[in-house]
Amino acid sequence: MANTLIEIQNISKSYRRDSMQIPVLRDISLTVPDGEFLGLMGPSGSGKTTLLNLIAGIDKPNKGKIVVGGMDVASLNETALAKWRARHVGFIFQFYNLIPVLTAYENVELPLLLTKLSKDQRKKHVETALQVVGLADRMQHYPKQLSGGQEQRVAIARAIATDPTLLVADEPTGDLDKQSAEEILTLLERLNKEFKKTIVMVTHDPRAAEKAHTVRHLDKGELQ
């Protein structure tokens, strides 16, 4: 049995809209072992993105504890949390979120600017990451010169460039055609198997969920 990477204990999260508290996650507990490929499914508005954001350290729970890789994430202050994310989390978004004015190379280099790596070392990392996603020949292309599938592959290269502990993906195939979606899923699968990356992926797509080892369902803020 692998070590536990993510340990979620009784977390609750609600948002305030005007004067009302809207509960989004209710008393959720979850353990994710190292090397897991976890799929999170559930209807729209069930709180999938919210849960993912909490795991990734860009949001904080109102109650409960989240430990990722031994770090009590919710207890970190904002600056420390940003540093922790830069080191440990790779983000993959539904709409890729590449910076349009930067080339593929520069986009992938972006998170490396937060490390102590030299320019040459960064170059190696960027090239390796782009090779892994099969886009070494598109380094100098701007996002708008790439197809959706290619953009998402650049985004994945950006997510893995720093060799993070954890990859979080929010509907990574949500904006892609069937074939591109397939390629992206195969790539994620490979990152999990070959590079032993722990992946937490939110998805609506049953085919995507098939690739995951484990699938958990959220409904109305509760884990099934």
Add this chain to the structure above:
Amino acid sequence: MKIPLKYTVRNFRSRRLTTAITITGVALVVFVFVAVMMLSNGITATLIATGSTENVLVARKAANGEISSIIMNETYNIILTLPQVAKDAEGKPIATGDVVVVINLPKIGTEGGFSNVTVRGVSQPAFDLRPMVKIAEGRMFNWGAREIIVGSAVTKRFEGAQIGNVIKFAGDNWTIVGVYEADRTAFDSEIWGDVSQIQDAFRRGVSFSTVTFRLSSPDQFEALEKAFADDNRLQQFEPKIEQAYFEAQSEFMAIFISVLGIFVTVFFSVGAIIGAMITMYTAVANRTTEVGTLRALGFQRRNVLFAFLTESILISLIGAAIGLFLASWLQFFTVSTMNWGSFSELEFSFTLTLKIILYAVGFSILMGVVGGFLPSVAAARLNIVNALRSA
């Protein structure tokens, strides 16, 4: 600053129109600011160049310009006997008692417009004391004749003030026998003649407006001041280093123009700052998701703040560069204005100095910071989750 500069630069290049408008606004403000400063500086520089640090000018204490100063002949003679007055090889004091009066001449290019011109009666040593005054055309006036020479700015700007013409003032006809150049000093805007002729025509008897002489040695000025203070007959008069005297004459106009210019600039800059602010708010609104992404990747709030502030400052600096470049062409122009020290027209040129450039750059950075600050803070304050949800 961890967010790379190319991110900033390419972002403002990618939205050409709003950036161009903002840059134009800043360029305009900087142009106006620099032009006014160059003007103010031009006056000061011209008058500083007019006076020498080796000469002393004596005027009546109560007078605020050469024309309102009177020095009677006895006083003139006392001054010339002071040991601090330098002597030439023949032992004669290197000094001139000048009579300075103002006449009215029609201006070229203005229908029926008249303006004041300074007429200066000088004696021979005046040309040693002010070696920049050189005959450029025609000849020197003859001593003892109703003849005059006119400065290059006068001949250019006034009707009938050209060589060979006869102009009328003080009830007499004066023949222009020469044109002189005076190295773009205030003397260029004057008419010179024999002091005794001017005294006679204006019925001044033997009195002068001011006395200018070479100081026997630069360290003698304090002794000179003391001599003036100690001598009862000289107490109404004040010696000043000639350069300081003329520089002080520029003060009123220089300050007047600067203050006026600063008002206009501040007025315009409010517009430019609002423009920059709108541009930057738009930039932040258009890039909310980008900011969320950068923050998720681990960039700090202050990195975001810097990136947007840098963008705003860069836009301002480009505007400043354009404004400065355009204003620098003004150096090739000369203008004339009323000099309130002499109540007559003074020609001078726009003068650009390093100080003005630094002020302009500093001022544009200030505009960039003020215009970009609130939008940048807004960007830095974005909540990551909300910013990412705005896609």
